[in-house]
Every structure is written in structure tokens, then in C-alpha cells.
Amino acid sequence: MFEELTSTIEFQMSLLLFVALGGYLLATRIHQSAVIGEILVGLVVGPSILGLITYTDFIDGLAGLGSIILLFVIGFEFEVRDIANWKYCVIALVGVVVPWIGGYLCAMLFGMDFYSAIFIGTALTATSIAITANVLREMGKLHQPFAKAIIGAAVIDDVLSLIVLSVCQDLSATGELAVSGILFMIIKAFGFVIVGALVGAKFIPKLLNWMDGTRIVRKFPEFVFIFAMMIAFFYAMCAEAVGISAIVGAFL
Template structure:
């Protein structure tokens, strides 16, 4: 009798790709973004329902690769001069402070201790740039003014969320000080400056030199491999500096997108081939990561209210200042909606709070569920309301 090796890597990859196809079919059937279809199919095949696949280290690694490649590709559609604007700093700051304050006040109202309330508020601060960027790319809206605003604000948002996390940990440990806050702010800013300069003035020249060599004429895929290597080096370096690896990959894409190649395979086009399967696995993993069995009847009201606060605070915190800064109503609302999704940063903050004993397991699950709901809502708002 032939035994099927269910635990083998080959079987898991085949299953994930088949699930990805099913996710596209669901998205087409319900007339929604592929992101929604992939997350829903991840819920169905994951621990919540069928239990066909779990969030193993292997799935996690593929999902992380997907997020890095996805933001690397998306970075090719942006330029630093369109992202680095003072307006985005103001919008991002408001979009971080309001969720933190509202989340904290809500937790205090529910009777949580001061330290636990800080972590619950902090978990609502960070926007998941991967979700919105993918939806905008899918809808062909990456080259719009509002897309520049959303991505630029999301990058700042990620940095500020890191500052919030650092300050929260320092307050809880009783070591908060001006020096710690300044280091938390300057560290990610320093990375972005160094990464941008290295990309524009060093890596670009190396790529051109390789492209003009005889080696590139013989092996046109060589530059693509080098470019992909740079994306992961940037992602690793970003993590060392304490910010999301996907931000590093995004900066890598922005840094080298002006390079003109004569003999080599396009870095962007080559990466887009990888983008399709790995990005799908990333979104599927969000559904797999969520186990609905851990939700109790007692925690459901908390999840509902926390989700509403997460949506309203981020939407208002970004759309209102965008409107005040002179953007029209449609673009302001689009920016607010595009900043709603929460991702890996919310889960990391919640996990730190759980490991420190400041929040319980059911509250951790509530934060994960809030992030998932916010992620699903964003494509619905952007596709069916703001970009109809």
C-alpha cells in the first residue's frame, strides 16, 4: 500500500498552492479582492474548521518570504520624493496616538491594570503596510496620489509604532526616559537614511556594473538574483534596527527602481513571478494563524468593541488630519480606510504583553482576531466603496 507523506515539504507546498487557487475562486465568487479570498480559505483549512494545515515554522517562513518579496516589488512603483513629505508625518502621528489613547482608555474601562492597558493600546497602533499595498496594486491604484499618501504614512506609522512599543516597555519596566525615547525614534530613521543612500549611490552602481559585464550577457538572470539578495539583506538589516523587515524590503525596492538594465533580466519582473505564489501564502497564513475555537462567549463583546475602536481610531486619526491638510474628502477617507489593517506588529506587541504576564491568553486571541477583522474589512472598503 502506498503511503502519502503528509508531513513532507513537497506535500505542504502543493497543498498551500492548491489552497491559494481556491482562495482566488472564493474571491471571484464573492466579487472581492484576492486578499479576502486567501484569508477566508486560510480560516477554512486552518485550525478553525478543517484543520488540514497549521501555522508551522515552515508556513511561517514561507509567509515571511511572501511579505518581503511583496513589499520589494511594490517598492518599485514609488520614489522617495513622493513618500517623504511633512504631511505624511502629521497624518501618521495622529494615526498612532489616537488608537493608542483610545485602546488604553477602553482597556481601563474594562478594568485592566495600567500596564496591561498600555499594551492593548499599543497593539492598535501599527498599520500593516503589506495588506493595503497589495490591495492597491491589485486594483491598479499604486500610481495614484492617494496611494503615495497611504504608503508614505504607513512607513512613518511603522516607525512610530516601534517608538510606542519601546516607550510602553520602558514605562512598564520603570525605565522610561528621554534618552530611551530619542534612541527609539532615531534608530529606525537612521536605518532608512543609510539604506536609501546605500541604495541610490552604491548598490545602483554595482548593479549597473554587473549588467554591463560579459558575465551578465552570458547569465542575464544574475542581476535579478543580486537584486533579490539585496531585498533580503535590507529586510534583515531593518529587523536588526528594530523595525519591520517588510519596511526594509520596501526601501530596497524604492532604492533600486531607477536602475536601467541593458543585458539583464528585469529585477522587478523576476520578483513579480515569485510575488504571486508567496504573497498568496502570506495572506493564507493570516487565516491559518487564527483559531476561532479559542474564542469564548465571554470574550466576544470585548473583541467586538476592540475591533470598532481599532477601526474608528485609525480611520479618524488619519482621515481627519488628511482633510485638514487640504486633501479632498474622497482621498481623505481613502487614506483613513487604507490605514485600518493591523498585521504582524500588533501580534508581536500582544505576544510581548502575554509573555510579560500583563495580558491573558484570551486577550491575546482578541487582539489577533481584531487584526484579522481589520485586515478583511480594508479590501471591502477600498474596492466596494472608495474605488467603485
């Protein structure tokens, strides 16, 4: 009976929210970001220690939804010119190349084979834009130049990491690079980022402003919010379709 109760979505959801509140309290006590407190408490109640919460499809989906909504909200704080900067491209490139090569060399030093070493280097190129953005938001630093550099580089880094992963997959599968396939993927990924950012900057705000004055919005004010969330999840879906992270699409 108890096991059936603890496995229900209702119990998992209520426990997750309770744990999240505990994370906030812990973070306040240790004078750290709420993200740190949530991660620490999550480790305790998760499968690693107590096992009160198991990593089910529901938890995975909930985490994805939370990340998408978080980056969607943070995207309101930025404009296209805030991330369209060649300096951020350089930062992102260094942030991918250095961990990739460093991870590869370290793995080779530990006696791993070439393909394993390449994949370890690839794993080290990944960034966590959601955690970074949330910490910067809590600190009230999102509008600082260094924050724009971090977020802008992280968006570009996600695309570059996709390219690195594709290269590794080709090498492990065939031992050769499919140049045409990689070029197509690069065009597709950067094309989505550019087109998505331009459409989001030029047309969607005008559409939302127009909707604000319509009769249906005056009667149902939540209509604009629902429409905005629809756009966020549509962008997230398109981002995953081209192979990049859904949260990058929501951010755009």
C-alpha cells in the same frame, strides 16, 4: 502513515498553493481583492476550522519570505520623494496616537489595569502594509496620490509603533521611561530609513545598470535578479536589526 504524509513540507507547500488558487477563485466570485479570498480560505483550512495546515516554523518563514518579496516588488513603483512628505508624517502620527489613546481608554473602561490598557493601545497602532500595498497594486492605484500617502504613512507608522512599543516595555518593566534608550532607538530607526532610502535611490540603480553591461550578465541574465534579491533580503535583515519590520527594509 497519513499523518506523516500531511506533516511533510511537500504536502504543506502543495496544499498552500492549492489554497491560494482557491482564494483567487473565491475572490473572483465575490468581486473582492485576492487577499480577501486568500484570508478566508486560509481561515477554513488553518487551525481555526479544519486544521489541515498548522502554523509551523516553515509556514512562518514562508509567510515572511512572501511579504519581503511583495514589498520589494512594490518598492519599484515608488521613489524616495513619494514617501518623504511631511503630510505623510502627520497622517502616520495621527494613525498611531489616536488608536493608542483610544485603545487605552477603552481598556480602562472595561476595568483593565494601567499596563494592560497601555499594551492594548499599542497593539492597535500596528498596520499591515503588506496587505494594503497588495490591494492597491491589484486595483492599479499605486501611482495615485492617496496610495502614496497610505504607503508613505505606513512606513513611518512602523517606526512610530516601534517607539510606542519601547515606551510600553519601559513602563511595564521599570515604571519609568529610559529617555536615552528611546532617543537612541529613534535615531537608529529613522537613520536606517533615511540612509537606506538614499543608498537605494542613488547607488543601487547605477550599480544594477552597470551590471547589465557586464560579460557575466550577458552570459547569465539571472545574475541581476539574484543580486537584487540579495539586496532586498539584506535590507530586510538590517531593518530587523534596528527593530523595525523586515518588509519596510525590503520596500526601501
